[in-house]
Structure formats: C-alpha cells, structure tokens
Amino acid sequence: MITETQYAHFPSLTLDVGETLPNVQVAYETYGTLNAARSNAILVLHAFSGDAHAAGIDHEGKPGWWANMIGPGKAFDTQLYFVICANVLGGCRGTTGPSSLNPATDKPYGLSFPGITIGDMVRLQKMLIDKLGIARLLAVTGGSMGGMQALEWAASYPEAVEACIPIASTARHSAQQIAFNETGRQAIMADPDFNRGDYYDKTPPGRGLSVARMIGHITYMSDESMREKFGRRLRERQEFSYDFGADFEVESYLRYRGTQFVGRFDANSYLYITKAMDYFDLSAGYPSLAASLERAQSRFLVVSFTSDWLYPSYQSQEIVNALRSRNHDVAYCELSSNYGHDAFLVDVGEQTGIVTGFLARCAREFRTPAGQVGR
Amino acid sequence: MITETQYAHFPSLTLDVGETLPNVQVAYETYGTLNAARSNAILVLHAFSGDAHAAGIDHEGKPGWWANMIGPGKAFDTQLYFVICANVLGGCRGTTGPSSLNPATDKPYGLSFPGITIGDMVRLQKMLIDKLGIARLLAVTGGSMGGMQALEWAASYPEAVEACIPIASTARHSAQQIAFNETGRQAIMADPDFNRGDYYDKTPPGRGLSVARMIGHITYMSDESMREKFGRRLRERQEFSYDFGADFEVESYLRYRGTQFVGRFDANSYLYITKAMDYFDLSAGYPSLAASLERAQSRFLVVSFTSDWLYPSYQSQEIVNALRSRNHDVAYCELSSNYGHDAFLVDVGEQTGIVTGFLARCAREFRTPAGQVGR
Numbered sequence: 001m002i003t004e005t006q007y008a009h010f011p012s013l014t015l016d017v018g019e020t021l022p023n024v025q026v027a028y029e030t031y032g033t034l035n036a037a038r039s040n041a042i043l044v045l046h047a048f049s050g051d052a053h054a055a056g057i058d059h060e061g062k063p064g065w066w067a068n069m070i071g072p073g074k075a076f077d078t079q080l081y082f083v084i085c086a087n088v089l090g091g092c093r094g095t096t097g098p099s100s101l102n103p104a105t106d107k108p109y110g111l112s113f114p115g116i117t118i119g120d121m122v123r124l125q126k127m128l129i130d131k132l133g134i135a136r137l138l139a140v141t142g143g144s145m146g147g148m149q150a151l152e153w154a155a156s157y158p159e160a161v162e163a164c165i166p167i168a169s170t171a172r173h174s175a176q177q178i179a180f181n182e183t184g185r186q187a188i189m190a191d192p193d194f195n196r197g198d199y200y201d202k203t204p205p206g207r208g209l210s211v212a213r214m215i216g217h218i219t220y221m222s223d224e225s226m227r228e229k230f231g232r233r234l235r236e237r238q239e240f241s242y243d244f245g246a247d248f249e250v251e252s253y254l255r256y257r258g259t260q261f262v263g264r265f266d267a268n269s270y271l272y273i274t275k276a277m278d279y280f281d282l283s284a285g286y287p288s289l290a291a292s293l294e295r296a297q298s299r300f301l302v303v304s305f306t307s308d309w310l311y312p313s314y315q316s317q318e319i320v321n322a323l324r325s326r327n328h329d330v331a332y333c334e335l336s337s338n339y340g341h342d343a344f345l346v347d348v349g350e351q352t353g354i355v356t357g358f359l360a361r362c363a364r365e366f367r368t369p370a371g372q373v374g375r
Numbered sequence: 376m377i378t379e380t381q382y383a384h385f386p387s388l389t390l391d392v393g394e395t396l397p398n399v400q401v402a403y404e405t406y407g408t409l410n411a412a413r414s415n416a417i418l419v420l421h422a423f424s425g426d427a428h429a430a431g432i433d434h435e436g437k438p439g440w441w442a443n444m445i446g447p448g449k450a451f452d453t454q455l456y457f458v459i460c461a462n463v464l465g466g467c468r469g470t471t472g473p474s475s476l477n478p479a480t481d482k483p484y485g486l487s488f489p490g491i492t493i494g495d496m497v498r499l500q501k502m503l504i505d506k507l508g509i510a511r512l513l514a515v516t517g518g519s520m521g522g523m524q525a526l527e528w529a530a531s532y533p534e535a536v537e538a539c540i541p542i543a544s545t546a547r548h549s550a551q552q553i554a555f556n557e558t559g560r561q562a563i564m565a566d567p568d569f570n571r572g573d574y575y576d577k578t579p580p581g582r583g584l585s586v587a588r589m590i591g592h593i594t595y596m597s598d599e600s601m602r603e604k605f606g607r608r609l610r611e612r613q614e615f616s617y618d619f620g621a622d623f624e625v626e627s628y629l630r631y632r633g634t635q636f637v638g639r640f641d642a643n644s645y646l647y648i649t650k651a652m653d654y655f656d657l658s659a660g661y662p663s664l665a666a667s668l669e670r671a672q673s674r675f676l677v678v679s680f681t682s683d684w685l686y687p688s689y690q691s692q693e694i695v696n697a698l699r700s701r702n703h704d705v706a707y708c709e710l711s712s713n714y715g716h717d718a719f720l721v722d723v724g725e726q727t728g729i730v731t732g733f734l735a736r737c738a739r740e741f742r743t744p745a746g747q748v749g750r
Binding site: 175179182192211221246251258275 | 392486489490547548549550551553554555557558560561562564565566567582583585586589590592593596598601602604605606607615616617618619621622623625626629630633646650653654656684687
C-alpha cells in the first residue's frame with residue numbers, strides 16, 4: 001500500500017514548561033479503517049528518530065519503520081484495526097519542532113523553541129485523537145521512546161486507553177541512558193556549524209550529528225549482533241591501513257550510518273527530543289512508580305529483549321512490578337534475541353505472536369469510555 | 376614515597392608497519408629494589424590513558440594510577456618486588472609519540488608518526504628491560520590495554536616472562552570495542568581544530584577530544600555504578616533547565632571529565648593508541664588463539680569483573696580456554712564488582728589477595744632463563 005502523510009493543525013499547545021506553542025502542526029499517517037463503533041483504533045508511537053511513516057510504502061518507495069508489524073495479517077492487522085502514527089512534537093518530519101517557522105519572527109525557532117517533555121508529545125497526540133473522533137483507543141504502543149509515550153498515555157488519559165504495550169522501554173531514564181544522550185548532544189554542540197542552533201540557512205552541524213548517531217547505533221546493537229554482523233572483518237582490504245581510514249567493516253558501517261542520518265534529521269530536534277527522554281520519569285511528583293500508575297485503566301503487555309543493554313529487561317520489570325502492586329492487568333514477556341535494542345524493530349517473529357493474541361483479547365473485551373464491555 | 380620519572384633512550388625502534396623510528400625515548404618509573412639475582416622485577420603495563428606514574432606520589436602530589444596496588448604491603452609489594460612502569464610508545468607522557476619532535480623536521484610528528492601496534496609497544500618495553508639488565512621478569516601485568524601488552528609479552532618473549540597477569544582484558548578487540556574507539560576518533564577528527572593532526576602550535580581539538588573522553592567514561596562505568604553514583608539527581612537545582620545546560624549530575628560529571636582530559640592528553644595519541652588496541656589480535660597469523668600462545672612459558676592469572684561490559688568476562692574466558700587447551704598453568708578469577716571496567720583500578724580488595732598469593736608462588740618457583748627453578 002502507498003501511504004499518504006496527512007497534516008492536522010491546532011491553534012495552540014500548552015507545554016509542561018509553562019509556555020504556549022502557537023500554530024501547531026502534526027504529521028500523521030493512518031492504515032486500515034476506523035469501524036463504526038470507533039473501537040478499533042491503535043496509536044503507534046515512534047522511537048527517537050522515527051516519523052509518521054510507520055507502515056506501507058511511501059511515494060519514494062520507502063517502507064515504514066514498523067512495516068513488518070503493521071499491515072494485513074501482521075501484528076497490528078490493518079484488516080482488523082485502524083492504525084495511526086504521528087511524528088512527535090519537536091520532530092523534524094512534519095510535526096512542529098525547532099526547524100519549524102516561528103510565527104512571531106517568520107524564522108525557524110532553533111533554540112528559541114521551548115523545552116518539551118514526553119507529556120507534551122502525548123498531549124498533542126491526544127488533541128489529534130480527539131480530532132479524529134476517537135474517545136478510547138484500543139491500544140497505544142511503541143518501542144523505546146514510543147514505549148515511554150505509551151506509558152504516559154495510560155497514566156495521563158486513563159479513560160482513553162484500553163490497552164498499553166510498551167516495548168523495550170522504561171518508566172524513567174537511567175544515569176547511563178542520560179549519559180549516552182548527553183554525549184551525543186555535546187558532540188552536536190561542539191560542532192562550530194551548530195552556531196547555537198542557528199544554522200538553517202547555513203551548513204548544518206553534520207559532523208557533530210554524525211558522531212552522535214554513531215554513538216546511538218552502538219547502543220542499539222548488542223555485542224553479539226555486532227560480532228555476528230562485522231566481527232573483525234576488514235573492509236575491502238587485506239591489511240591494516242595505519243592511516244585512520246576505515247580498516248574494519250564496523251567502522252565504515254558506523255561512518256555511513258552517521259553521514260546518512262545527517263541528511264534526514266535535524267540536529268536541534270536531536271537535542272530537544274533526547275532531553276525530553278532524559279527528563280522522562282513517570283513517577284516524578286508521586287511517592288512511587290506504582291502510585292503514578294494508580295489511575296490507569298488499561299490492560300498492559302510489557303515486552304523486553306534479552307540482549308537489549310540500552311533498555312535492559314530490569315527496567316521493564318520495574319514497570320511490571322509497579323503495575324502488579326496496584327493489581328493492574330499486566331502480562332510481561334522477555335523475548336530472547338541477539339539484536340539488542342534494535343530487536344523490537346527487526347526481530348519481530350515472537351513479538352508478532354504475542355501482540356496478536358493480546359490485541360485480540362483486548363478487542364473482544366473492549367470497554368467503551370462509559371465502562372461497558374463490548375464493541 | 377615521592378617518585379621520579381626516569382628516561383631511557385634508544386637509537387631506533389623497528390615497527391610492525393615496516394618503518395624504523397629513530398631516537399626513541401621511554402619515560403619510566405621504578406619502585407622497590409632489584410635483588411641480586413635480578414629475579415624480582417615486575418613490569419606493570421598501563422591502560423589507554425595511563426602513564427609511567429603508577430605508584431607513590433609525584434612532585435605535584437599526584438598519586439600513581441595504581442597506587443592502591445603498588446607499594447609496601449600492597450599486591451605488588453615494593454618491599455619484595457622491583458616494580459617498573461613505562462609510558463607506552465605513541466603516548467604523550469614522556470615516551471616518544473605523535474607529539475614528539477621528528478628529528479628529520481624538528482617539528483612534532485603529528486600524523487606523520489608511523490602507525491603502531493601493541494607489539495611495537497612491547498618491543499620497546501623489552502629494550503628497556505634489557506637495558507635494566509633483567510633477563511626474565513617475575514611478572515608482567517596490567518588492566519585493559521595493559522592486559523593486552525601482558526599477553527603480547529608472554530607470547531613474544533616467552534623466555535622473559537615468569538608470570539602473566541592480564542586483568543579486565545582481551546586477546547582481541549571485538550567489533551563493539553572497535554566501534555566505541557572509532558566513534559571517539561571520529562569526534563576528534565570532526566573538530567576543525569584537529570587540522571589533520573597539525574595543531575601543536577595552535578588550539579588543540581579540545582571539543583572533539585572531550586566528547587571522545589565522555590564516550591570512554593560511560594564505557595568504563597557500569598549501569599549499576601552510574602545509578603549508585605548519580606541516579607537521576609539534579610545538579611545544584613530543583614527543576615529542569617530546559618536550556619541544554621547540565622541538568623543532571625551525570626551530565627556535569629561527564630563534561631568535567633571530558634574537559635579535564637583535554638589538559639593532560641594529546642588528541643593524536645588518542646588516535647594512535649586506540650588504533651593499536653583495535654588492531655590487537657593475538658591470534659592473527661595463527662590458526663587459533665591457542666596456537667598463538669603455544670610458545671608461552673609463563674604461569675597465567677586471568678582476572679575479570681562481573682559488571683565490566685566493555686571487556687566482558689567471556690573475553691577473559693577465551694584466553695583461559697586457549698591456555699588450558701595447550702596445558703598452560705592458568706588460574707582464572709571472575710571477581711564480583713559493581714564498578715564496571717573501572718573495577719581493576721578502584722575495587723582492588725579481592726584483586727589484591729589473589730595477586731598477592733599468585734605472585735608469592737611465582738617468586739618461590741621462579742625459573743631462571745636457563746630453566747632452573749629457584750631464585
């Protein structure tokens with residue numbers, strides 16, 4: 001299926017930082033058909049560098065980032081469900097972010113864009129869902145930062161979420177997760193082309209952004225998957241160069257992924273979105289994580305992967321334990337995979353079966369916003 | 376004890392790359408006294424950013440990097456042993472490296488410095504040991520890159536090594552280890568001040584070097600030790616800044632460690648030494664790792680740490696298995712620690728007991744180069 005990106009507009013969005021953002025645009029795609037009862041909508045939430053193009057093929061032939069999970073007969077079966085995916089607030093793929101024009105100055109915001117949170121991203125998604133006329137989502141789901149948004153949805157809009165499926169995610173960023181993000185930010189801000197975020201009519205800080213992406217890619221893979229994919233294989237040569245060229249395949253791969261990223265992502269979005277992740281702590285302002293999930297009315301399916309060292313299983317288990325301690329309906333699956341954090345994107349065999357079964361049950365027992373069971 | 380750095384000079388050093396490096400200087404320190412039989416010498420080999428100052432206190436009051444392991448009554452007991460530590464080839468702390476003057480041009484080498492290997496570092500150390508009149512070392516030991524050098528010693532100069540103690544190390548760099556190093560190198564080379572390595576009379580590439588060091592520091596700690604040391608604690612504030620300042624303690628810590636490193640380390644040395652680590656594969660040119668250790672005549676004590684994810688225990692176990700398969704005398708200890716890769720430097724309680732006992736036995740059964748047992 002060829003997909004079309006659509007755009008919704010809102011006069012303003014109130015932010016956690018206390019400011020109000022005017023003229024907000026949201027880029028989103030939908031797949032499948034909303035049923036008459038409006039009870040089959042699933043909101044898919046993307047990870048750090050994702051976008052609204054989650055499924056199908058776009059006009060340039062590019063498949064969606066979760067095309068192996070969304071489509072006819074897939075985990076998020078578009079013959080059964082109406083799937084929505086929107087680019088996050090602060091992004092650079094159609095939703096308002098630091099590269100958008102500030103209506104007050106008619107120039108890109110740059111660093112004058114206000115600080116944002118996962119809560120802000122979700123508040124804007126709620127406005128979109130309201131606009132689409134959906135009172136209660138069958139499910140909210142996503143991996144990594146997508147899982148954080150899913151949790152925020154369940155905690156902030158309990159009446160609007162039947163099922164919540166956070167995958168390879170966490171209820172709060174750890175010191176190590178903050179540390180990796182901060183190193184990427186420093187790489188960007190160290191690039192003289194960064195120019196305090198004011199580079200939109202100049203050369204963007206591509207060298208810094210590329211280094212930041214290289215760091216990211218290492219954390220997305222596992223030691224095992226890097227060994228399997230690259231090992232110590234040399235790149236198009238028999239001997240070491242001794243010249244700081246790319247001797248090893250893993251070096252040229254990382255350089256390529258870094259450079260490629262510069263063409264499709266905005267450095268300021270990198271800063272704003274990683275900060276939103278670092279600020280994320282669902283339990284902030286509550287005595288405990290369990291207390292922050294007290295009001296939730298969702299069924300939960302929590303998924304993690306054995307070799308994911310960036311969002312290790314213990315973080316998913318913290319979510320599960322908090323939910324169990326409040327007698328929430330929660331299932332937890334730790335899936336065996338060598339692919340590290342990338343597993344939720346690439347190693348979807350077992351994930352598909354688990355999500356399919358869980359969604360079928362949630363659809364069967366869907367409770368209308370008033371509380372009655374049934375579609 | 377106040378320590379003095381000494382300097383040895385050699386007319387030339389032959390390198391693995393095929394070139395000959397002229398006028399080579401080695402900075403080294405010694406602690407304790409060489410006995411009459413010259414049978415109590417221990418060569419301590421430093422990690423990536425270390426130097427010759429391993430023990431005691433220097434004239435500026437700075438303790439040695441392994442002062443908790445070397446000294447009277449410590450693991451490397453200077454009342455019993457004569458301990459030697461030299462700055463590695465390619466370093467920037469007194470031994471010839473890319474910041475040294477090229478005698479042919481009377482300017483710093485910069486990137487005209489030849490490519491180097493762990494084997495080259497060890498070849499130069501062997502020249503130093505010969506000059507000190509030591510035919511057989513009681514032990515070679517070190518953590519991380521120091522452990523790689525220790526293994527290279529045992530494999531390349533079997534008759535000169537009674538005991539080999541590689542700690543938190545590996546017989547070959549993995550794809551993930553290469554990937555982290557490569558990202559650091561790219562951060563340095565992306566800094567415009569790098570100027571193709573020609574910056575010695577200008578501003579050094581401090582921003583790039585600082586980012587490289589931040590990456591390193593994350594890999595030296597464990598997820599657990601970062602959580603214990605920093606958690607999500609904010610730095611001198613109650614609320615988030617939303618301005619890309621250092622909100623979290625872990626951010627300001629990493630920034631500080633990055634900036635501090637720039638004052639004491641040379642960016643070109645960073646490039647050359649990390650490449651030497653990446654090139655390191657003891658088994659290269661042999662059918663197996665075991666075959667590469669065939670000729671060794673040492674007793675081995677291999678140590679790793681449970682939370683060290685940069686040099687994980689399986690890499691130490693590979694060494695142990697290779698040695699066992701050739702019936703070498705090898706003991707392996709995986710020590711429990713939360714400190715990650717840093718454990719070999721900071722969590723030395725258990726390590727001390729194990730090394731002390733092993734060394735006492737090796738000293739008792741010391742074999743002279745001709746093969747007779749006994750001091």
